[in-house]
Structure formats: C-alpha cells, structure tokens
Amino acid sequence: MDQKKDHKLHLSFLEGIRGMAALYVVLCHVFLNQPxxxxxxxxxxxxxxxxxxxxxxxxxxxxxxxxMLPVVRSKTHTLSGNxxxxxxxxxxxxxxxxxxxLILCCLLSLFILAGEQFTNFQWSKLPxxxxxxxxxxxxxxxxxxxxxxxxxxxxxxxxxxxxxxxGLEWQIYFLFPLILLPLWRRWNWFVVIAIAFLIGxxxxxxxxxxxxxxxxxxVGAFSLGMLAADIVFSDKPHLMKLRKCWHWExxxxxxxxxxxxxxxxxxxxxxxxxxxxxxxxxxxxIIYCSQIVIxxxxxxxxxxxxxxxWLLTLxxxxxxxxxTHGPIVTLVRHWLISLQLSPVLFTxxxxxxxxxxxLLFAYLFYLRFEKPFISHSSKVVRT
Numbered sequence: 037m038d039q040k041k042d043h044k045l046h047l048s049f050l051e052g053i054r055g056m057a058a059l060y061v062v063l064c065h066v067f068l069n070q071p072x073x074x075x076x077x078x079x080x081x082x083x084x085x086x087x088x089x090x091x092x093x094x095x096x097x098x099x100x101x102x103x104m105l106p107v108v109r110s111k112t113h114t115l116s117g118n119x120x121x122x123x124x125x126x127x128x129x130x131x132x133x134x135x136x137x138l139i140l141c142c143l144l145s146l147f148i149l150a151g152e153q154f155t156n157f158q159w160s161k162l163p164x165x166x167x168x169x170x171x172x173x174x175x176x177x178x179x180x181x182x183x184x185x186x187x188x189x190x191x192x193x194x195x196x197x198x199x200x201x202x203g204l205e206w207q208i209y210f211l212f213p214l215i216l217l218p219l220w221r222r223w224n225w226f227v228v229i230a231i232a233f234l235i236g237x238x239x240x241x242x243x244x245x246x247x248x249x250x251x252x253x254x255v256g257a258f259s260l261g262m263l264a265a266d267i268v269f270s271d272k273p274h275l276m277k278l279r280k281c282w283h284w285e286x287x288x289x290x291x292x293x294x295x296x297x298x299x300x301x302x303x304x305x306x307x308x309x310x311x312x313x314x315x316x317x318x319x320x321x322i323i324y325c326s327q328i329v330i331x332x333x334x335x336x337x338x339x340x341x342x343x344x345x346w347l348l349t350l351x352x353x354x355x356x357x358x359x360t361h362g363p364i365v366t367l368v369r370h371w372l373i374s375l376q377l378s379p380v381l382f383t384x385x386x387x388x389x390x391x392x393x394x395l396l397f398a399y400l401f402y403l404r405f406e407k408p409f410i411s412h413s414s415k416v417v418r419t
Contacts, residue, residue, distance in 0.1 A: 049325050052342035054098060055351030057091040059391075061198070062361045064088030066390050068164040069369050071379040078383060089251070089307075090295060090314040092201050096254045097318040099205060100261025103212060108269045113221060119213055126209050133406040134202055137359045138179055141196045144363060145169040162369070166362030168194040182206040185250035196362045204250055208258050211235065216259060225263050232259035233312075240308060253308040257315035264319040268326045284324035285336075291317035350395075353402035360401050361394040368393065 067085035070078075106116050115122045148169045151157040159169055175195060178184040184195075185203035215235075219228045236253035239246055267275050295313035298305045325339050341347065350357075368390045372382050 045330060047326060047329060048348055049329065049339055049342035050098060050102065050322070051351030051354075052344065052347035053094065053322070053351070054354045055347045055349070056342070057094045058354035058357045059350060060085070061088055061091045061358060062365070062391055062394050063387070064091070065164075065166055065198075065361065065365050066387050069365070069386060070383050074379050074383060078380065087296070087299065087314075089311055092251065093254060093257050093311050093315040094318040095201065096205065096208070096257040097261035097264070097315050097322065099208070100212075100258035101265045101319075101322055102261075104262040104265035105269065107217065108265050115213055115217075122213055123209075126206075128409050130202070130206065132409045133356060133359055133401070134182075134199070135180070136401075136405045137196060137199070138176070140360075141167065141363060142171070142176065145171060145195070159370070162373075165194070165366045165369075166197045167366040168197075171195045179203075186247065196359075198358060198362045200250055202359070204252070204254060208255055211255060212258070212262075216262065220262070220266075225266070229256065229259045229263065232256045237308065240306070248307070251308075251311065253312065254315070256312060257318075260315050260319045261322070264323050264326075268323055268330070279323070279327065284320045284327070288317045288320035288324060291320060353399050353406065356402035356406050357394060357398035360398050361390075364394045364397055365390045 064085045065088065067082055070082065107113055110116070117125075144167070148157075148159050152159060161168065161170070175184065178187055179195060179199065182203045185200040211232075216228055216232060219231055233253065233256035236255035239252050240248060266272075267279050270276065270279075291313050295310050295317060297303075298310035298313060299307075321338075325342065327333075328335060328339055335343070369386060372385055372389075375382075377385065
C-alpha cells in the first residue's frame with residue numbers, strides 16, 4: 037500500500053461511469069414521455085429505462101467515494117485545505133453552473149408566459165414535464181438556497197425537476213465534514229453507516245414519507261461511497277482483508293439483481309430498499325474497478341468501456357447535461373405533440389432530438405459556464 041501512495045493514480049473510469057449514468061437519466065426521462073399505445077416491440081425493450089433513480093444513487097455513491105479519497109490517503113485523515121477550503125471547492129464546483137441554469141429556466145418561463153399573453157400560443161402542462169412555466173418568487177429563493185427539495189410544494193412548482201438531487205447533494209456536503217467524518221474518526225464504519233441511514237430514514241418513518249420525493253435516505257448511499265474509498269486505500273488489516281478476499285464484481289451483480297427485484301411495485305417494498313441495493317452495487321463496482329487499476333491488471337470489458345474516450349468526454353460535462361436536459365426534453369416533447377405524429381414516429385423523434393440536442397447544448401454550456409470553474413486537478417480524477 038505504501039507503494040501505491042508514492043504515485044498518483046488516474047481513476048479516469050469514474051468519469052466514464054458518471055457520463056454513462058447522466059446519459060441514462062436523460063433516456064429515462066424521455067422514456068416516461070412515451071405514448072401508452074406503442075407497439076410491444078418498442079415498449080418492452082425500453083422498459084430497461086425505468087430505473088432512473090438508480091443512476092442518482094450511483095451519483096451519490098461516486099460523490100462519497102471521491103470526497104473520501106483525499107481524506108483516506110492523507111496522513112492526518114483530514115480534509116485538504118481545512119473546512120473553509122473544502123466548502124470553497126464545493127461552492128466553486130457546484131454553484132456557478134447551477135445558478136446559470138436557474139436564470140435560464142426563469143427567462144424561458146417568462147418568455148413562454150409572454151407568448152401566451154401577447155400571441156395565440158398556449159402552453160399546456162403535461163404529466164412528466166421536466167420543466168414548468170409555473171413558479172413563484174418564493175420558489176426561486178428556495179432554489180437559490182438549495183433547499184427547494186425540502187418543501188411540500190416542490191413538485192407543483194418544478195421549474196427544473198432534475199435539480200432536486202442537486203439540493204440533496206448540497207445538503208450532504210454539510211453532513212460529510214460535520215457529522216460523518218467525526219463519527220468515522222471516533223468510532224467505526226458500522227456507526228457511520230447506521231447514523232447516515234438514521235438521518236436519511238427518519239423523515240420517511242417519523243413523518244409518513246413527508247420528504248420521500250427528495251430521497252433523504254441517499255445520505256446512507258453517500259456513506260457507502262465513503263466506505264468504498266476506505267476499503268480500496270486503507271492500511272487497516274480488517275479492511276485490507278475485505279479488499280482482497282471478497283469478490284466485488286460478483287457482489288455488484290448480486291446487489292444489482294436485488295435492486296431490480298425489490299423495485300417491482302407489486303411487491304410493495306419501500307423504495308429506499310431497492311435504491312440502497314443499487315447504491316451497494318455501485319460501491320462494489322467502484323471497488324472492483326479501482327482494484328484493477330491499482331494492481332495494474334488486465335482490463336475487463338466493463339472497465340475498458342468506462343475508460344472509452346467517448347464516455348470520458350461525456351463524463352467531463354455530465355453535470356451540465358444533468359442540469360440542462362430537463363427543459364430541452366420538455367420543449368422537444370411539446371413541439372412534437374403539436375405535429376400530431378404517429379406514436380412510433382413521435383417516440384423515435386423524441387429520443388433522437390431530445391438526446392442529440394441535450395448533448396449539444398450541455399457541451400456548449402459546459403465550455404462556457406462549468407469548465408472555467410473546474411480546477412486542473414479535478415478535470416481528471418486523481419488520488
């Protein structure tokens with residue numbers, strides 16, 4: 037392990053995983069806009085796109101893993117640059133593009149409302165719209181404070197629906213140094229993970245699912261990402277034994293199967309259970325891939341896929357893609373509905389235009405509003 041700490045490791049596959057997950061989220065949101073009367077040869081294969089929340093679980097696990105890496109590998113097990121430096125980096129990385137998206141969504145909403153007021157244009161609100169023209173000043177303020185996901189009227193005033201997870205991750209950023217890290221230094225992983233899930237599940241059981249839409253139990257998923265980083269890089273004997281003895285790729289497959297099985301609504305299982313299994317699968321996958329990179333073993337297909345140039349490029353602007361795709365998917369959908377196309381043609385055009393335009397706009401957005409705020413050291417994930 038000392039040898040591993042003497043040089044920098046390029047864990048570029050993390051970027052590829054993030055890119056694939058972001059693209060999957062876009063496809064999932066288009067899938068929910070499909071007509072109900074589609075032929076089975078289209079509707080059945082597309083059902084693989086029903087697990088969008090699993091991608092969010094993956095994002096949260098990745099966040100816990102990446103933020104924990106420098107802590108685990110430091111001699112003092114502390115945050116780089118103290119608490120101020122940590123929050124400064126988080127603000128610089130997350131806030132600027134997020135605020136730009138809010139401004140653009142507000143301007144787009146006002147433009148649509150002006151069109152309804154002064155022309156014959158009418159905007160019809162549809163189920164599963166990822167962007168809405170209905171918002172209030174209070175709603176905008178809550179978004180600016182990144183607490184919009186904690187209000188009961190969030191789903192009514194969606195503005196840009198995918199932004200709910202940005203609020204959740206921002207709140208987890210405070211729990212990480214103030215609660216989870218002190219628990220880790222003082223106690224053990226059982227306590228850390230137990231407290232993380234206690235924090236996340238209290239609203240679900242104590243307040244009858246009051247905050248279920250914002251998935252507070254993903255605090256537990258974040259702690260699993262932290263644990264994955266410690267398993268990969270720790271010198272502690274019991275964690276080294278776990279790292280070497282467990283078949284992480286097999287565990288990833290098993291937990292993925294459990295996540296899909298428990299997601300079936302007919303079973304009536306709480307949604308946090310299937311999403312926790314998805315988080316566990318993500319953590320095991322990351323440990324497996326990290327081990328191969330560290331030990332310089334022959335890359336299996338899955339790791340070669342994550343390290344493919346296209347996925348690495350996609351991963352570089354995945355945050356911009358996640359932030360901006362909602363309005364684009366919604367605008368494309370409304371335009372296609374006005375054309376009165378056949379269900380098959382509508383679906384094909386919706387996937388093609390929504391994905392293509394989302395990727396194009398997100399990349400341009402990344403170059404202008406995200407890339408300038410990314411430090412050189414974070415462009416390629418290093419430890």
